[in-house]
Amino acid sequence: GESVGLHLPTLSVQEGDNSIINCAYSNSASDYFIWYKQESGKGPQFIIDIRSNMDKRQGQRVTVLLNKTVKHLSLQIAATQPGDSAVYFCAERGWESGGGADGLTFGKGTHLIIQP
C-alpha cells in the first residue's frame, strides 16, 4: 500500500487566501520529506524540504510543518496566486546508508485550484 498519502485529492481556495495541503506518512524511519509542485505536462518542481530533526521550515511564501508524533506533514502557501494552481505531492525518503539509494516514496497528490 501507499507509504505516503494525502487527505484530499482536490483543494479549492480563493486567490489571496492561504492554502494548507496535508500529508500523512506511515514510515516512522523516514528521515527526509519534500514537497513538490507539478504543473500539467511538466515534471515535479522542488518547493521545500524538511529533515526529520526539524518541525518547521519556511521558504518564500511557503512553510512546511512536520509532526512526527502523528506522522503528519503539511504545506502552507501564503497569499495563494493563480500560478500556484498545480498538483502538490509530498514525498519521503526512508533510508540513507552512505551512497545508498535515495528513492522517494510519493503520495497521490492534491490538486490545488485557485478561484478568482
Place this chain on the structure above:
Amino acid sequence: ETGVTQSPTHLIKTRGQQVTLRCSSQSGHNTVSWYQQALGQGPQFIFQYYREEENGRGNFPPRFSGLQFPNYSSELNVNALELDDSALYLCASSLVGLAYREQYFGPGTRLTVT
C-alpha cells in the same frame, strides 16, 4: 546551471517492443534516479544509479534496466513492453555528498504502449 533534460518528449511503442529513454543530469550532479508516473498518480521509484552502478531499486521487474555513463547521463531501458507501461517516465538528479541530497526532476518522457 543546466537543469535535468530528457529525451524524447513523447514516444509511442507497440506491446512487446523495447524502448530506451535518455536523461542528462543537472550540472554538477552525480546521481540519477528514474520514476514512473501513471496518470493521476504520484511518481514511483524505479531505480537509482551512482558511479555507473545500480544503487537501489523499487518494485519493478528486471525488464526495467538502466545505465549511467561517465558524464552522469543515464538511460532507462524497458524490454517486452506491456500496456501498463504507458506512463510519464521521470528522471531526477541529485548530488551525493550533500547531507540530504534533494532531487531535481526533468520534464519527463510520455510513453504510450499500444
